[in-house]
Amino acid sequence: MNSLRIAWTELRRITAGRLPRLAVLAMILIPSLYAGLYLYANHDPYARLDQVPAALVIADAGATGTDGQPLDAGRRVADNLIDSDSFDWTEVDEQAARDGVEEGRFDFALVIPRDFSRSLTSVGTADPRQARIRLVTNDANSYLSTTIANTVVDKVRDAVASEVSVEASQTFLMGLADVRAGLLDGADGAAKLRDGLADAHAGSKRLKDGADRLATGAGDLKEGAGELRSGLSTMAEQVEGLPASTKKLAQGARKVAQADQRIAEVGDSVANAADRVTQRYGEGRDDLTALMDEQGLTAEQQQSLLAVYDRLGEPIKAADREASKVSGQLDELATGAGQVADGADALATATPRLVAGVDAAAAGSRRLAAGAGELETGAGTLADGADELHAGLGKLKRGAADLRRGLADGAEQVPAMDAEQRAAIADTIGNPVDVRSQAQTDAGSYGAGLAPFFMALATWIGGYVLFLVVRPLSNRALAANQTPLRIALGGWLTPALIGVAQVSVMLAIVGLALGIEPANVVGTWLFLILITACFVAIIHALNALWGTPGQFLGLVLMVLQLVTAGGTFPWQTIPQPLYVVHHLLPMSYAVDGLRQLLYGGLEARVLTDALVLGAWLVAALLVTARVARKQRVWTPKRVKPELVL
Numbered sequence: 001m002n003s004l005r006i007a008w009t010e011l012r013r014i015t016a017g018r019l020p021r022l023a024v025l026a027m028i029l030i031p032s033l034y035a036g037l038y039l040y041a042n043h044d045p046y047a048r049l050d051q052v053p054a055a056l057v058i059a060d061a062g063a064t065g066t067d068g069q070p071l072d073a074g075r076r077v078a079d080n081l082i083d084s085d086s087f088d089w090t091e092v093d094e095q096a097a098r099d100g101v102e103e104g105r106f107d108f109a110l111v112i113p114r115d116f117s118r119s120l121t122s123v124g125t126a127d128p129r130q131a132r133i134r135l136v137t138n139d140a141n142s143y144l145s146t147t148i149a150n151t152v153v154d155k156v157r158d159a160v161a162s163e164v165s166v167e168a169s170q171t172f173l174m175g176l177a178d179v180r181a182g183l184l185d186g187a188d189g190a191a192k193l194r195d196g197l198a199d200a201h202a203g204s205k206r207l208k209d210g211a212d213r214l215a216t217g218a219g220d221l222k223e224g225a226g227e228l229r230s231g232l233s234t235m236a237e238q239v240e241g242l243p244a245s246t247k248k249l250a251q252g253a254r255k256v257a258q259a260d261q262r263i264a265e266v267g268d269s270v271a272n273a274a275d276r277v278t279q280r281y282g283e284g285r286d287d288l289t290a291l292m293d294e295q296g297l298t299a300e301q302q303q304s305l306l307a308v309y310d311r312l313g314e315p316i317k318a319a320d321r322e323a324s325k326v327s328g329q330l331d332e333l334a335t336g337a338g339q340v341a342d343g344a345d346a347l348a349t350a351t352p353r354l355v356a357g358v359d360a361a362a363a364g365s366r367r368l369a370a371g372a373g374e375l376e377t378g379a380g381t382l383a384d385g386a387d388e389l390h391a392g393l394g395k396l397k398r399g400a401a402d403l404r405r406g407l408a409d410g411a412e413q414v415p416a417m418d419a420e421q422r423a424a425i426a427d428t429i430g431n432p433v434d435v436r437s438q439a440q441t442d443a444g445s446y447g448a449g450l451a452p453f454f455m456a457l458a459t460w461i462g463g464y465v466l467f468l469v470v471r472p473l474s475n476r477a478l479a480a481n482q483t484p485l486r487i488a489l490g491g492w493l494t495p496a497l498i499g500v501a502q503v504s505v506m507l508a509i510v511g512l513a514l515g516i517e518p519a520n521v522v523g524t525w526l527f528l529i530l531i532t533a534c535f536v537a538i539i540h541a542l543n544a545l546w547g548t549p550g551q552f553l554g555l556v557l558m559v560l561q562l563v564t565a566g567g568t569f570p571w572q573t574i575p576q577p578l579y580v581v582h583h584l585l586p587m588s589y590a591v592d593g594l595r596q597l598l599y600g601g602l603e604a605r606v607l608t609d610a611l612v613l614g615a616w617l618v619a620a621l622l623v624t625a626r627v628a629r630k631q632r633v634w635t636p637k638r639v640k641p642e643l644v645l
Helices: 003-013 020-040 045-051 073-084 096-104 116-124 145-296 299-413 419-430 446-464 474-478 483-511 521-546 548-564 576-582 584-599 605-631
Strands: 055-058 087-092 109-114 134-137
Touching: 020 446, 020 483, 055 073, 055 096, 073 087, 073 109, 073 116, 073 145, 096 109, 096 134, 109 145, 134 145, 145 299, 446 483, 446 521, 446 548, 446 584, 483 521, 483 605, 521 548, 521 584, 521 605, 548 576, 548 584, 584 605
Parallel strands: 055 087, 055 109
Antiparallel strands: 109 134
């Protein structure tokens, strides 16, 4: 009797009759019912969230935005939520929302408070506040709906934060543009300041030179004022007797003028006498000419006589001229003497005032000397101050140049942006991360994502229920003293063949009815056959080794694998002490291999998973063979087990 004959005998036994056949058919459909119904119910739950009732409370009073326009952010958020069809939203007041969540009419409530918009606009003020959205939940309604609602609120928060960040960034960038313009204006102003300080620096140099010259001149003035004071003092001493002398001079000048007047009068008399002599000379010549005419003298004779007479007239004419000249000079002398006398009188009159002026000048020169000393001291101080001013203006000029360069460099550090660039930068700041998923493999739906786990779990359950009717080992084969390995293979082959039918029907239902199409159909089918062969071998070994307790251990092992296989959450999220269990038990590799084949992952990982499952298959068959060897000897416990299901 070979293994196939043992398997065929067991298969005929369990299908002998209508009800046994129906039982086998039911066992074939159990994995399909388990995996198919669960995946059908959870095929795409996120697509029907719009059927989940949720309350929406809009209490926002609005505000004025940073652009001066009215802002009703709460209404805008509400409209976006309603348009998104994320849930079955119903707008109510806050009390109705709370009552509805408590009574179960709403799974949760989203409350946008009165100060929502005002808080958003506070970003651009000195007193910024966070805008708050309240989420009212009740896990007694649905824990997962609360979790999903928190995700929705997070998306709302991110969207609002992004919008506010964009607006705040726009305001900031506008301010930055103003800062850049201000820096450029400041640089221009600093350049003008530098030029002005350069002129002031040059002027301070001239001031310094002038102050030095003033100090030198003040010293010279002090010396000259001293000399002037000394000279005026001496002059004052010298002119002290001048009034008396000028008075005497005036008196003498008056006498001289009077004498000169008398001399001038005598000169006038002499001049008059000379005029009369000259006149009488002319009359005598006329008389002489008339007498000669009477005497009958010829012209030559008359001329000869007149020539003699004229020789006498020349001295007379000369004397007349000199007398007239001397008379004029004497008149001028008399007039000048009078003027001198008048001047002497005026000098005598003015001399006391002159003396008083000299005294006053001497006193003024003393004050001038004192002031010149003070001027010299002040000029020295001014020269020192001018030196300091010159040095300080030099530093200011250099500082203004540094300021201009700094402002210009600062302006260069601030980018010049037009409105389009500011909008792009603000959008980037408000949305700094652009998440673009690049799926190496794609499950397609929530149900497809869970399919590897539940198909593997359904395969274990299918193998588990088979041994409710299938005997682990053939008593006939044991009695016939067949080889242990042949007995083990014969006992495994029957449930394994039924398992092949189970996974084939399950794969057909999942692929055709639920639309979860494997990327590698043939590979998935062959891998499912390997999985059911491995799982049947393990459960077969447990039943052969311990019987009813082994059946119970198969259930325990299923639960342990359900926890550690990482079918729903990443296996790394399980407690660390269970990591060893995850890496040891076969369902972890069954789930991983199905994921690769269903979604189109790495075939190398499938090969590793297949080798691990194959190792478990071989190990389980060897354990069953070992048990078959021992069970060729009957014991009281085998005849009457302590526990029977």
